[in-house]
Amino acid sequence: MRHPTEGTLRRLVDEPAGVADADREHVAGCPACLSGLAAAQRDAAAVSTALDTGTPPDVDAAWSRLAHAVAVDERRRAAAPAPARRWRNRLRSPVVAVVGVAALLAGGGAAAAADWLQVFRTEQIAPVSVTQADLVALPDLSAYGTAQVVEEPDVRGVADAAAAGEATGLGVPRVTDLPGGVSGDPAYQVGNRATVEFTFSAERAAEAASAAGETLPPPPAGLDGGRFRLSAGPGVAAVWTSGSGAPGLVVARVVAPTAESSGIPFATAREYLLSLPGLPEDLAAQLRSFAGDGTTLPLPVPAGLATSSVEEVDGAPATVLTSRDGSVAGVVWVTDGVVTAVAGSLDADEVLAVARGLQE
Amino acid sequence: MSGRGAVRADLEQVFRTAYPRVVAVATRVLGSRDGAEDVAQEVFLSFARTAVPAGEAPAWLSVAAAHTALNHLRSGRRRASREESAAGPDPTVPDVADDVVTLDERRRVRAALARLPRRQAVALVLRHSGLSYAEVAAALDLSPGSVGTTVRRAESALREELSRHASSH
Numbered sequence: 001m002r003h004p005t006e007g008t009l010r011r012l013v014d015e016p017a018g019v020a021d022a023d024r025e026h027v028a029g030c031p032a033c034l035s036g037l038a039a040a041q042r043d044a045a046a047v048s049t050a051l052d053t054g055t056p057p058d059v060d061a062a063w064s065r066l067a068h069a070v071a072v073d074e075r076r077r078a079a080a081p082a083p084a085r086r087w088r089n090r091l092r093s094p095v096v097a098v099v100g101v102a103a104l105l106a107g108g109g110a111a112a113a114a115d116w117l118q119v120f121r122t123e124q125i126a127p128v129s130v131t132q133a134d135l136v137a138l139p140d141l142s143a144y145g146t147a148q149v150v151e152e153p154d155v156r157g158v159a160d161a162a163a164a165g166e167a168t169g170l171g172v173p174r175v176t177d178l179p180g181g182v183s184g185d186p187a188y189q190v191g192n193r194a195t196v197e198f199t200f201s202a203e204r205a206a207e208a209a210s211a212a213g214e215t216l217p218p219p220p221a222g223l224d225g226g227r228f229r230l231s232a233g234p235g236v237a238a239v240w241t242s243g244s245g246a247p248g249l250v251v252a253r254v255v256a257p258t259a260e261s262s263g264i265p266f267a268t269a270r271e272y273l274l275s276l277p278g279l280p281e282d283l284a285a286q287l288r289s290f291a292g293d294g295t296t297l298p299l300p301v302p303a304g305l306a307t308s309s310v311e312e313v314d315g316a317p318a319t320v321l322t323s324r325d326g327s328v329a330g331v332v333w334v335t336d337g338v339v340t341a342v343a344g345s346l347d348a349d350e351v352l353a354v355a356r357g358l359q360e
Numbered sequence: 361m362s363g364r365g366a367v368r369a370d371l372e373q374v375f376r377t378a379y380p381r382v383v384a385v386a387t388r389v390l391g392s393r394d395g396a397e398d399v400a401q402e403v404f405l406s407f408a409r410t411a412v413p414a415g416e417a418p419a420w421l422s423v424a425a426a427h428t429a430l431n432h433l434r435s436g437r438r439r440a441s442r443e444e445s446a447a448g449p450d451p452t453v454p455d456v457a458d459d460v461v462t463l464d465e466r467r468r469v470r471a472a473l474a475r476l477p478r479r480q481a482v483a484l485v486l487r488h489s490g491l492s493y494a495e496v497a498a499a500l501d502l503s504p505g506s507v508g509t510t511v512r513r514a515e516s517a518l519r520e521e522l523s524r525h526a527s528s529h
Contacts, residue, residue, distance in 0.1 A: 005505075005508070005509060006508070006509060006512045006513075007505060007506060007507070007508030007509030007510070007511075007512055008505070008508060009508075009512070010508040010509070010511055010512040010515075011493060011507075011508040014487075015492065015493050018493055018494075018504065040512060040515075042519075043512075043515040043516055043518075043519040044515055046515075046518075046519050046522060047484070047488065047514075047515045047518050047519060048488055050465065050466070050469045050518065050522060051388040051469065051485070051488050053383075053384045053387040053388055053393075053396075054387070054393065056380050057379065057380055057383045057393070057397060057400075059375075059376055059379050059380065062375075062379055062383075062397060062400070062401070063372065063375055063376065063379070065401060066375060066401055066404050066405070066408075067372075069401060069405055070367055070371070070405065070408055073405065073408075074367065179478060180477050180478030180479030180480070180481075180482065180500075181427070181478055181479055181482060181500055181501075182501075183500075183501040183502070184501060325402055325428070326428060326431035326432060327402075327406070327424075327427070327428055327431065345427060346478075347430075347431050347434055349434070350478065
């Protein structure tokens, strides 16, 4: 019979019951396999010694430390909205609204007629640092006007990559080399184009400001009742999940956000939005620093939770985000009006390796 | 990895049972007890708000500890290699079979661990921390048959590193 694999020999070292009888019998009478088994035993023993962990830890002291950390975390959460709510607020927060609107106004062209006019298209992404305090302290978007969903994304699962491509018209990227701890086939999710229309109301904004004890600067002509349409999608995501806390991987692709305006003096409105009370000055300064060509999408990055850096993927500048605890990383870049993102419970090198190895 | 619900009612019970192993996993990766206890705290803080079934908790925690510790190890790798090049000649290292493992050897083992493919490193650490082949297989989505191969390759690479260094003195 054929010799058992080196993996089988290794298992014989410490879990012989897991090895088939035929393999055990073969090894017992085969000099080559016995030699391999001895080598496996030596290596296992050497590594075990090298990885020795010493005395057991003090569980009582560690429990006290954890209980204290959990209590501190509880108090922090009690003082802030629950995470799910905070996330909803983040979506509705004027920071994000202003970020989006400021971005679309960055293009500052001539005032448009009453027809919708594209004023922003995403060609690149740049991180802006946002603290949790910013997200919690600000009034939500409804304080500045009304937001209406014009097109729902209708996110849904589909059978495979072919179905995802058919549903979205997008090329679905294939991962050529899965990172360690990730295996099997992904589940595919798709979404249609989503469009939100926002109408600015000077009256509402003034009420909200006065309720917060602030005075609203007088809005420039044409902004009251001004409308903005922000669209993104369609999009597709391939999601690898695994049990027991092993890492997941997500590869997503979406038609990059664009924005249209019903026609107002762009540059003026942009400056006005950046001067509204509640928008922290350092955030406004970051937004002002973007080139005014209407092609840079600000990506809010929670300052205390993640760090960002710039790398290159397929010749395009890519923003790499890493959570401060090192447990999650992601990379996002834009090519030809399409945003691609790779993220998971991996490190920055691993998400970059996946990103650079994607095949169409 | 962070959960969103209330703190689990069984947190203390799970903690007292699983903490020594979680620290052991992280210590095997980092070679430092203090760093390992920090990793364990991080992992249990995340676990505190998850709904992972209690029966799956030990494996979940061990895998999370391995990944978190490897992330820490890799983020410190460049710094370590700079320190290594600045450290000058190394002291003599005893034979690898000796019970005494020097600080220098520990550092080399960790550097070699950081260079391994992630799956090999996690499988090695989990196996040496007492997880069965079936548990390692489930945690890493491997077949039980390939766990042995994965662990063997990792051990072979680490042993080579140890021997290479030992024979150079």
